[in-house]
Amino acid sequence: MKHNTRNVYLIPYVLWIVLFVVAPILLILYYSFFDIEGQWTIANYKKFFTPIYLKMTFSSFWYAFLITVFSLLIAYPTAYLLTKTKHKQLWLLLIILPTWVNLLLKVYAFLGIFGTYGLANAVLEALGVGTKQILFTDFSFVFVSVYIFIPFMVLPIFNALEELNPSLVDAARDLGASAWTTFRRVVFPLTIDGVKAGCQAVFIPALSLFMITRLIAGNRVITLGTAIEEHFLVTQDWGMGATIAVFLIIAMAIVVIITGNRK
Amino acid sequence: MSKDVIIRFEHVTKQYDGLVVLDDVSFEIERGKFYTLLGPSGCGKTTILRLIAGFIEPTKGTIYFNGKNINHVPANKRQVNTVFQDYALFPHLNVFENVAFGLRVKKMKYADIQEKVAEALRFVNLEGYEHREIREMSGGQRQRVAIARAIVNEPEVLLLDEPLSALDLKLRTEMQYELRELQRRLGITFIFVTHDQEEALAMSDQIFVLHKGKIQQSGTPKDIYDEPVNRFVADFIGESNILPGTMIADFLVEFAGKRFECVDQGFYPNEPVEVVIRPEDLEITTRDQGKLQVRVDSQLFRGVHYELCCYDQHGNEWLVHSTKKAEVGEEIGLYFEPEAIHVMRVSEAQEVSDGEGSDET
Ligand SMILES: Nc1ncnc2c1ncn2[C@@H]1O[C@H](COP(=O)(O)OP(=O)(O)OP(=O)(O)O)[C@@H](O)[C@H]1O
Numbered sequence: 001m002k003h004n005t006r007n008v009y010l011i012p013y014v015l016w017i018v019l020f021v022v023a024p025i026l027l028i029l030y031y032s033f034f035d036i037e038g039q040w041t042i043a044n045y046k047k048f049f050t051p052i053y054l055k056m057t058f059s060s061f062w063y064a065f066l067i068t069v070f071s072l073l074i075a076y077p078t079a080y081l082l083t084k085t086k087h088k089q090l091w092l093l094l095i096i097l098p099t100w101v102n103l104l105l106k107v108y109a110f111l112g113i114f115g116t117y118g119l120a121n122a123v124l125e126a127l128g129v130g131t132k133q134i135l136f137t138d139f140s141f142v143f144v145s146v147y148i149f150i151p152f153m154v155l156p157i158f159n160a161l162e163e164l165n166p167s168l169v170d171a172a173r174d175l176g177a178s179a180w181t182t183f184r185r186v187v188f189p190l191t192i193d194g195v196k197a198g199c200q201a202v203f204i205p206a207l208s209l210f211m212i213t214r215l216i217a218g219n220r221v222i223t224l225g226t227a228i229e230e231h232f233l234v235t236q237d238w239g240m241g242a243t244i245a246v247f248l249i250i251a252m253a254i255v256v257i258i259t260g261n262r263k
Numbered sequence: 264m265s266k267d268v269i270i271r272f273e274h275v276t277k278q279y280d281g282l283v284v285l286d287d288v289s290f291e292i293e294r295g296k297f298y299t300l301l302g303p304s305g306c307g308k309t310t311i312l313r314l315i316a317g318f319i320e321p322t323k324g325t326i327y328f329n330g331k332n333i334n335h336v337p338a339n340k341r342q343v344n345t346v347f348q349d350y351a352l353f354p355h356l357n358v359f360e361n362v363a364f365g366l367r368v369k370k371m372k373y374a375d376i377q378e379k380v381a382e383a384l385r386f387v388n389l390e391g392y393e394h395r396e397i398r399e400m401s402g403g404q405r406q407r408v409a410i411a412r413a414i415v416n417e418p419e420v421l422l423l424d425e426p427l428s429a430l431d432l433k434l435r436t437e438m439q440y441e442l443r444e445l446q447r448r449l450g451i452t453f454i455f456v457t458h459d460q461e462e463a464l465a466m467s468d469q470i471f472v473l474h475k476g477k478i479q480q481s482g483t484p485k486d487i488y489d490e491p492v493n494r495f496v497a498d499f500i501g502e503s504n505i506l507p508g509t510m511i512a513d514f515l516v517e518f519a520g521k522r523f524e525c526v527d528q529g530f531y532p533n534e535p536v537e538v539v540i541r542p543e544d545l546e547i548t549t550r551d552q553g554k555l556q557v558r559v560d561s562q563l564f565r566g567v568h569y570e571l572c573c574y575d576q577h578g579n580e581w582l583v584h585s586t587k588k589a590e591v592g593e594e595i596g597l598y599f600e601p602e603a604i605h606v607m608r609v610s611e612a613q614e615v616s617d618g619e620g621s622d623e624t
């Protein structure tokens with residue numbers, strides 16, 4: 001009896017999952033087997049394994065990797081400093097605050113800053129470097145993406161560091177470990193779950209970025225995300241778009257499994 | 264033989280945001296002895312250990328180690344190891360790697376590490392537990408891993424922050440013997456923290472009694488038990504009857520409305536004092552044979568002895584430990600030797616002597 005009542009509470013959740021998660025994925029899978037004329041085919045899958053799409057997949061992974069690595073390199077020290085400051089909750093809030101601002105607004109702000117007559121070029125000019133093409137480069141794309149994703153990396157790492165028992169650090173020092181050894185052998189291994197969670201939260205969305213890519217990188221960077229967008233909105237080849245999406249979903253699942261062996 | 268001082272605190276004060284946790288503490292630790300810091304919760308025991316280990320620096324004053332000022336020497340450069348109050352074992356490493364941590368940091372050869380770890384684990388009766396994870400160990404076993412992890416480094420000084428508090432009575436007594444034995448065998452200095460006075464009395468060469476960030480008294484267990492300098496120490500170390508009294512002259516003290524012969528001297532005539540008599544120094548006799556007459560108010564059987572709570576006609580409470588039984592409500596006599604009376608200056612209760620005050624013996 002008790003078991004049944006509990007299942008009743010699960011109904012809304014299950015409905016939600018089925019309608020908005022399972023059904024769309026099945027739909028994508030279904031569409032991936034049709035060509036542009038609406039004929040059943042597996043040609044889309046064959047096409048995916050041609051050099052163009054493989055290169056696109058590779059560059060998606062490469063950029064997602066870069067974005068994750070830079071986010072981690074910046075976020076870990078930030079989170080660490082944050083745990084040592086007095087008003088850590090306030091500082092944390094300030095770091096999270098930008099995530100409440102609409103993504104498009106932030107990206108447009110960077111268009112202004114990185115533009116030919118923007119702040120960045122004004123600074124370069126003043127330093128005597130001269131005006132540079134900053135927008136529509138790999139650099140600006142990675143930079144803006146890292147900026148966008150950093151809060152998602154800081155938060156789980158901050159939480160992991162907060163949970164770390166400070167006397168473990170004392171114990172390592174007591175046993176003769178230098179600050180660096182303490183970090184390498186105690187602090188980092190014990191906050192690895194936070195790092196994994198942060199990497200997941202950054203790598204997976206970074207894999208399918210398309211809006212930042214379009215606006216900041218222009219046509220310089222072509223990733224799976226931009227390819228899907230193009231197939232659905234421009235060439236109307238839904239079948240191919242869906243096929244790429246299937247591979248993207250598989251890739252994400254693999255990433256989750258690799259980084260996901262948390263207790 | 265001159266004293267071989269390894270650690271010296273000179274007027275050390277520690278404050279946290281203006282809150283004084285240690286108040287102008289001075290003392291000396293001699294090499295190769297077993298010291299105990301004894302005091303109630305929050306009195307600053309752990310703080311002293313943290314200062315010695317180097318996790319915190321004194322707000323004022325100086326700490327010397329082998330004659331050198333070590334105020335600013337970081338923890339990893341000190342010849343000191345700690346057994347932490349909460350064990351602080353590394354949860355991501357197994358027992359072997361926890362114990363091996365310090366040796367690995369020193370880049371010792373693996374074969375030597377194996378040998379030393381095995382030896383340390385043997386000492387704490389944890390042979391064969393090398394490959395256990397920490398979360399698979401019981402509280403008492405964890406404490407023993409923590410002890411092994413510290414002693415394996417052969418420090419000059421070992422700091423132990425209530426290392427036996429999680430053990431059951433039997434294992435605890437056993438470990439007390441073994442720790443004491445280990446200390447003698449290794450010849451290293453132990454600084455042991457406890458709030459259990461019996462443990463302190465049983466194990467130490469020297470005890471520091473702490474209260475509110477000050478050392479109330481330091482001395483051998485016998486000194487501290489027999490000659491508490493103030494009310495706090497008398498109360499904290501064992502149970503005692505503490506009464507107001509007057510020192511009439513040398514070897515003569517008045518309390519509970521009567522005069523008694525005693526062994527104390529050197530007080531001003533008619534100086535107000537506090538008198539301490541330990542419950543086990545009181546003997547039950549008949550009303551007429553007793554030096555004091557009291558009425559038994561309650562009686563508890565404590566295993567080895569009966570604990571009687573009695574009142575005299577002035578309303579003073581008397582705690583008596585006796586192997587003899589009495590009847591509740593009965594009038595009995597209490598007999599005690601002159602040596603059982605310990606006289607304390609009242610002023611010492613407020614103005615306590617610190618480290619230097621221990622040379623009265
Ligand atoms: N980091 C800190 N910040 C502020 N106050 C502290 C800090 N560490 C300790 N204290 C205070 O210092 C006092 C002494 O603490 P300490 O840990 O030395 O006590 P203790 O004698 O070891 O007690 P226990 O027997 O409970 O372990 C306590 O009142 C405690 O609240």
Ligand SMILES: [Mg+2]
Nearest residue numbers: 308309348424
């Ligand atoms: Mg403590």
